Amino acid sequence: MEAFIQNHQFNYIKQQVQSVVHGHSTANDKGVLAAVKSMALERSTQLFNDINDEQRQLLEPIGSIVHKEEGDQFLSTLKPYVIPFQKVSAQTLKKLFPKVKKLKTPSLDDVDWKSISYLGWNDSGSEKKFLVVDDLEKGKLVGLQGTYKPLPNQKGxxxxxxxxxxxxxxxxxxxxxxxxxxxxxGNYICQNTEACNERITSLDKLHDFVNRVQQKE
Structure with a gap:
């Protein structure tokens, strides 16, 4: 079976797993637990427009999860079917940011391409942040760069x-x-790109941000 799950969908399914585990730890009513499990499976399968029987069977064990360890095991069986982000080389990054003379690229060998919806890194020396996003409509990678100033001792x-x-x-x-x-x-975005990618459960806001930044006035 070919990979069919995108990173943001995997993160969403992970949320459903956590919901099931939490339900078992807090609810005693069998009806409530059955509803939680049914909803988790329904929400997970509805992520995919043309899900086939084999793919559905891969997701069905979410309904039998009780403990966190079982949830982790279930997620590990899904990981091989996650579609990786398009791998890029240092040369590709230089082409995406041609006006940056001394581009400091991240260590690409350390990137888990199956765990990102976008590639991003900070250059603290120049106080800049770089983002690489897969523009599905245009069918190409898009590079964004901007000044980046963290909010000190403050969240948003x-x-x-x-x-x-x-x-x-x-x-x-x-x-x-x-x-x-x-x-x-611009706008406010996470300092930690890796953690941000782990929390993305939809690409809508990412694409809205890219379109808003690129749009001419």
Whole structure:
């Protein structure tokens, strides 16, 4: 069976697993537990528009999970079927950011490509943050760069993962509709890109952020 689960979908299923485990630890009513398990399976299968019988069978064990260890084991059986983010090389990154003369790229060998919905890293020396996103509509990778200033000793809502975490202000300078004119666009996003990717359960907000930053005025 080919991989069919995207990272954000895997994260969503993980949430459903946690819901089932939590239900067993807090509820004694069998009817309530049955409803929680049924809902977890339904929500998980509804992530996929054209799910086949083999894929459905892979997800069905979520209904028999009781303990955290069983949940972890179930998730480990799903991991081989996660579609990895498109692997990039240092040369590809340089092409995505051609105006950055001394681009400091992350250690790509350490990236778990199955656990990210976007590639991102901080360059504290230049106070910048870089993002690489797979633009599904255009069928290509998109590179975003902007100044990045973390909020000291303060948390906020990340516009990408929609969680209350340690964030910073990402601001990109975008070409305006008039020649020679630039506008500043940005918002608050997570400082820790790896943790942000672990919390993404939908790509909508990520794509909204990219489109908003790129849109000319």
């Amino acid at each position: 809502i990340c516009v990408i993962c929609n969680h209350f975490e340690e964030v910073g202000l990402f601001v990109a300078h975008v070409k305006g509709s008039a020649q020679g004119m630039f506008t500043r666009k």
